[in-house]
Amino acid sequence: MSRALVVDRPGAHRLVERAVPEPGPGEVVVRVAAAGICMSDREVYDGHRDAAYVRYPVTPGHEWSGTVEAVGEGVDPALTGRKTVAEGFRACGACERCRCGETSLCSSGYAETGFTEPGAFADHVTLPARLLHPLNDDADLPAAALLEPAAVIAAAVRAGRPRPGERVAVVGAGTLGLLAVQLLAASSPAELTVIDPRAARGEQALRFGASQAAAPAEADALSGRFDLVVETAGAATTAASSCLLARRGGRVVLTGMFTPGAIGIDPVHLSLSQLEVRSVFGAPSSAWSDAVRAFGLGLLDPAPLITHEFPLERFADAIALVGGGDPKTGKVLLRP
Template identity: 35%
Template sequence: MTTTSAKAEIPATMRAAVLHGPERLTLEERPVPTPGPGEVLVRVEAVGTCGSDVHYYRHGRIGDFVVREPLVLGHEAAGTVVACGPGVDPRRTGRRVAIEPGTPCGACGECRAGRYNLCPGMRFLATPPVDGAFCEYLAVHQDFAHDVPDSLSTEDAALLEPLSVAVWACRKARVAPGDRVLITGAGPIGLVAARTARAFGAREVLVTDVVPHRLELARAAGASALDVSRTPLPDAGYTPTVLLECSGVPAVTGEAIRTVGRAGRVVLIGMGGDEIPLPLSRVQNHELELTGTFRYAHTWPTAIALVESGAVRLDSLVSHRYGLAEAEHALTVAAKDATAVKAVIHPQR
């Protein structure tokens, strides 16, 4: 098997932060992968830490996905193509790319219908047993290594992944000019959802949370902000046409649904409990549309365009930066620092 690469620049081994069980993360040497047919080898230069990474680190599982063997975390990644596998245009070498972390089978009914995010054979980075991007090099399918313009920083390119979650949710909610949007939870997804809803034309966006620092970031994103520890949502007098639920807290979800106006749309984004109390009379009497959302499909071109145009800014999300040897700090900083929003790991440091 041959590859096109700048071979002198690619070492035989690389560092990887490997999870061996709850709160057991070690820095190890592993072979640099060889890109297979249709794959590119990416030198990973920035990886955002996600709540799922933190959950795997703390608990060793998320629902049915259990860490049964050593696992490399991280799925919000970007870097530079340094080698091309068979069948890949060698001119891709040297290009900066954002990595879409899920590789579907491409042949099932969901994939053929364009819903590849629902592919039952999806291989998703940092989802057991698939290794992720807390490492120095990563081989990925060429179709899911998206070229990014020079105007995007490497951190911007990595954070196109959470932005894609917001783009997909706004599409599912059909956010359009004139909408009044309610976003519950001012974490990274809630904050990018606020900017995305604005970019989609929403005339008003209200973000709720209880952390003052995050509410300030919501205001900086062009949204109104409500501290629900001081003013309960039902007392705010806000009747949205769209609810983007990002908290994952069942009680918050039920309360927020009760505020949605007639013929409103509700999209559940946050991952919380397996069940929520559903205010069924509100859903029925107001003919609300309610749907879940799972990852994304066909979102990277839109996400890139939103950042390139300046309609969405991602740099304000980054609160902490670490080298690969400090990956454990990146996974625990949110529990120690109230100002933490998004920690980014730079594996080449």
């Protein structure tokens, strides 16, 4: 039997048992080793996610790792037994955006594992084999569950084009921010500053490779200093404040998921400063490849971000921790 957690509607979940799935043509069945819970999952559970980006009932789980257990017709049987992660977006691969390599902008309609398709809060997850990114045989699977947010950050780093010797700032020291510190540190910046109100997160950022940690109250003194600013917090003010941190002609990449009511970017400052501003939603295949490669090389180590692990049966306890405000809570995993 195979268990799966199903959210029937906001606030209502159940653990179901069913037969172990069989892969169809072009598909694989993966035995889930670990699945991370993020704020998007909390939004699904609370009913706060935009209706266009979720389909109830749903088995959540878009950050995960596991081992290929079975392959369908047309899939290389050598994948069986391989440790792996996989892209979440079910891009069509045929539209203009996909053909240009922008698979996170697929124009055939939104479909994503854990939101509109069954996800990894389960013993098994079934998905197209073309989405897999196999890992090294010695890969740490619980740590690898964080490669989905790492791929988002890899997309942000690609967009930001860091160059050796530049001054770089990361706004926010949550999961995305701390992963950004690791990847950006590999670009040999002259300065890597992290801005977050939580002193403990700032200290962790220093251990991850940042050269300085500052509170938002100190940010005014840093205005106009940075060649590249990577925003990861998604707070109401951080899109606007990140632009103020950038030097004239600098680059700003927004990765946080903003909600209605967030403060907009001042167009006067934007035009006079000649800023380059990019945003990131999810990650294309190329960014996934970057993240998996960095993980395999040891440039990216998400393991220290994990603070809690729960079995599927304790989903209610796990989801309550996410977004609960405890500064000691980092990444929360489900371990089927």
